[in-house]
Amino acid sequence: MVVxxxxxxxxxxxxxxxxARKIWVINQDRRKGIYPPQDNATLFDVRHLIMEGKVDLAVRLYREIFGVNQHEAEKAVNELQRSVFENN
Incomplete structure (x- = not known):
């Protein structure tokens, strides 16, 4: 029982x-201007995070904006990532 x-x-x-660490990382990135302020994010911000190599934050932001689950957000961000790097 003790175990x-x-x-x-x-x-x-x-x-x-x-x-707590995830929240701290996002707050640090907000202070640095990498992660947008709450309730003020757009798809452009998701794209910017992808271009900066912060795909995990891009997925989290996509979920915040569109209210989708983790799987749908990862799929959408991966598609967006492909389109971003195909055009560059």
Missing amino acids: IVTFVITAVCFAVIYN
Whole structure:
């Protein structure tokens, strides 16, 4: 029983730290001007993140803008990434 409780507490702590780090990274990128302000993002910002090599942030921003799930956002960002680099 003690092992299970310890495992659950460890898992919860890991999840909290992981999510806090993601929030910290986005706030840092907002301060640097890489990630757009809340409720002010456009598809152009997603494209800019792709061109900067920050595909993971582009997926997250795409999800924020369009309210889609992770799989749909990854698929859309990958298609956008192909079109961006085909044109350059």
